[in-house]
Amino acid sequence: MTYIEKPSISNVVKFEDPDVAKVERLTVMLNTGTDIYQGACKKRGSTLKDEYRKVAGVCYMDPKDMAKLGVGNWESVLVKSDWGEVVCYAAHSRDAPHEGMIFIPKGPWANVVVSPETYCCSDPTYKGIEATVEKTDKEVLLMADLMRDVYKKYVKEGEKTEELPSLGEIPVYKKIARSK
Amino acid sequence: MAYEEPVTDYDKIVENCTCAFCGSNCDDVDILVKDNHVVGVRHACRLGASKIMEDEDQRLTVPMVRDENGELVEVDWDTALDKAAELIAGSVRPVFYGWSETSIEAMKPGLELTELVGAVIDNQATICHGPTVQAVQNVGYPLMTLGEVKNRADMVVYTGSNPMNAHPRHLSRYTTIPKGWFRKRGRFDRTLVTWDPKYSDTAKLSDIWVPFEENGDYAFCNAIRAVLKGKKLKQDVISGIPKEDIYELTEKMKKAQFGALFFGLGLTHTLSKQRNIDIAIQLVQDLNKYTKWVLLPMRGHFNVNGFNIFMSYEMGFPYGVDFSRGYPRYMIGETTTIDLLNREECDVFMVIAADPGAHFPGGALAHLANIPVIQIDIHWGPSTELADVVLPGTFIGVETAGTSYRMDSVPIFMKKAIDPPETCREDEWIVNELLQRVKKLREASK
Ligand code: SF4
Numbered sequence: 001m002t003y004i005e006k007p008s009i010s011n012v013v014k015f016e017d018p019d020v021a022k023v024e025r026l027t028v029m030l031n032t033g034t035d036i037y038q039g040a041c042k043k044r045g046s047t048l049k050d051e052y053r054k055v056a057g058v059c060y061m062d063p064k065d066m067a068k069l070g071v072g073n074w075e076s077v078l079v080k081s082d083w084g085e086v087v088c089y090a091a092h093s094r095d096a097p098h099e100g101m102i103f104i105p106k107g108p109w110a111n112v113v114v115s116p117e118t119y120c121c122s123d124p125t126y127k128g129i130e131a132t133v134e135k136t137d138k139e140v141l142l143m144a145d146l147m148r149d150v151y152k153k154y155v156k157e158g159e160k161t162e163e164l165p166s167l168g169e170i171p172v173y174k175k176i177a178r179s180k
Numbered sequence: 181m182a183y184e185e186p187v188t189d190y191d192k193i194v195e196n197c198t199c200a201f202c203g204s205n206c207d208d209v210d211i212l213v214k215d216n217h218v219v220g221v222r223h224a225c226r227l228g229a230s231k232i233m234e235d236e237d238q239r240l241t242v243p244m245v246r247d248e249n250g251e252l253v254e255v256d257w258d259t260a261l262d263k264a265a266e267l268i269a270g271s272v273r274p275v276f277y278g279w280s281e282t283s284i285e286a287m288k289p290g291l292e293l294t295e296l297v298g299a300v301i302d303n304q305a306t307i308c309h310g311p312t313v314q315a316v317q318n319v320g321y322p323l324m325t326l327g328e329v330k331n332r333a334d335m336v337v338y339t340g341s342n343p344m345n346a347h348p349r350h351l352s353r354y355t356t357i358p359k360g361w362f363r364k365r366g367r368f369d370r371t372l373v374t375w376d377p378k379y380s381d382t383a384k385l386s387d388i389w390v391p392f393e394e395n396g397d398y399a400f401c402n403a404i405r406a407v408l409k410g411k412k413l414k415q416d417v418i419s420g421i422p423k424e425d426i427y428e429l430t431e432k433m434k435k436a437q438f439g440a441l442f443f444g445l446g447l448t449h450t451l452s453k454q455r456n457i458d459i460a461i462q463l464v465q466d467l468n469k470y471t472k473w474v475l476l477p478m479r480g481h482f483n484v485n486g487f488n489i490f491m492s493y494e495m496g497f498p499y500g501v502d503f504s505r506g507y508p509r510y511m512i513g514e515t516t517t518i519d520l521l522n523r524e525e526c527d528v529f530m531v532i533a534a535d536p537g538a539h540f541p542g543g544a545l546a547h548l549a550n551i552p553v554i555q556i557d558i559h560w561g562p563s564t565e566l567a568d569v570v571l572p573g574t575f576i577g578v579e580t581a582g583t584s585y586r587m588d589s590v591p592i593f594m595k596k597a598i599d600p601p602e603t604c605r606e607d608e609w610i611v612n613e614l615l616q617r618v619k620k621l622r623e624a625s626k
Contacts, residue, residue: 039201045559048560083541095381096379113542116540117543118513122512123518147565172251173251
């Protein structure tokens with residue numbers, strides 16, 4: 001099975017857990033790295049598709065942390081660090097328990113919040129970053145829309161990226177008309 | 181997971197192809213071909229199979245250049261190559277980044293082009309195992325081949341790495357599960373250990389899991405070294421691990437007949453970076469006072485090691501080599517891609533067989549939005565969203581043959597199974613064309 005709709009995750013978040021105190025915003029340690037779903041989707045080349053945002057635009061959390069925020073699987077959370085903020089899906093981590101730690105697979109979503117600081121050692125700091133997580137109603141963006149929203153390379157002056165139509169899930173470019 | 185019928189409708193099987201995904205370079209992959217299309221893959225893992233059965237919707241098939249509205253427009257090869265050559269010839273501080281997912285053959289003209297224009301050439305090691313390479317230069321490298329591990333190892337340690345997700349066949353083909361000459365019972369004759377703060381998919385399979393704290397790797401390795409040297413540990417808990425456990429683990433490691441330590445980006449991406457690797461290598465050196473231990477970095481792309489070997493052989497430096505002064509210089513933190521982007525130094529960026537859009541931190545990518553970007557790749561990816569000239573390459577190991585180096589530095593020739601799409605060109609051809617065109621432009625401007 002090469003294509004998946006989204007990674008399979010367990011669903012055991014207990015919102016009524018008496019040990020869990022509700023909070024608005026959680027301070028966590030952010031880790032990034034590869035994960036098999038992200039790897040398979042990325043290298044197959046399906047990065048524009050909805051599948052990519054379901055495998056890489058995900059914030060894997062400990063179920064206790066999810067209960068604290070009151071978020072369920074596949075609901076949106078806003079992850080903020082000193083370097084930026086990005087909306088991801090919350091999902092139950094396969095590697096739980098790891099309270100106070102979140103994992104976002106490497107990809108355009110994680111890039112927004114990781115640190116470019118190399119400490120003169122060529123390698124940016126992708127792991128062990130302080131971040132906060134909170135619940136949000138915003139949608140997780142598709143890859144092309146996210147790249148436009150964050151880097152604004154081809155956005156004209158005065159245009160608001162949130163008002164532009166989505167770039168969609170297939171490559172868009174002007175083709176040369178070929179005579180058959 | 182749903183049951184899938186085996187693929188029976190194919191014209192031929194191309195046997196013993198090499199998987200062009202991770203540094204395990206599995207060279208036993210069979211590709212099932214029908215009408216010059218891959219219809220099935222045997223023996224590869226989920227990652228390898230998904231790459232070989234690529235997503236044809238997103239395949240880059242034609243050269244493209246951005247117009248003034250910021251839209252990509254299909255053009256012919258000449259126009260695209262001329263545009264790219266013009267950008268390169270007119271640049272002051274170009275960076276040529278990538279190379280890890282292409283063949284050694286394509287790197288050759290790439291290096292020539294780099295020398296000609298005085299560019300910086302760099303590969304993915306700069307964002308993954310760069311610190312490892314630095315540590316190797318600091319303290320050496322007790323290396324082996326994976327075959328030795330398969331035949332001899334009775335203790336295998338993975339740290340800062342999750343091979344079940346990133347190199348899925350590493351355990352089953354090389355290190356833990358296969359039967360070896362001295363390990364007749366395979367898995368049962370070996371102890372698998374994972375040091376990882378998370379209960380990762382590899383940890384779940386392990387006999388021993390050591391969950392040291394986040395950023396605790398440096399102290400933990402040092403504690404083992406102290407014990408090996410006969411010192412008493414003064415703290416009761418080190419990096420979240422009780423000292424008794426450290427004594428016990430050290431004893432086990434000393435008693436192993438042949439131990440192998442594999443480490444991944446968990447070590448290079450945390451704060452202590454190359455110092456973590458220094459310590460890991462020194463730990464293995466210390467263990468060799470008692471018994472045989474070896475170590476190997478878990479290289480990510482199938483040819484990321486190849487680039488480092490190629491560059492070291494040709495120029496004496498492994499990655500991040502700067503030719504702006506007419507001779508090769510290598511200065512970590514100065515001539516490396518992320519630092520050049522962070523300082524907004526580079527003025528033309530060429531990316532070949534890599535996807536910085538998906539893997540560079542936003543802070544570094546922000547500069548790619550200010551400068552022209554040339555992309556040579558096979559799929560429309562996050563980098564295409566930032567690219568001004570797009571040149572479609574061919575798929576090494578499936579459509580084009582070439583040489584790559586496995587993570588243990590064994591060179592492997594990867595054969596081809598099908599013909600590339602008509603409108604695409606081999607990476608080697610593209611880079612060579614760019615070289616010739618830049619040469620001409622240079623001569624004309626003299
Ligand atoms: S382990 Fe790596 S090289 Fe082997 S089949 Fe899987 S992805 Fe390919």
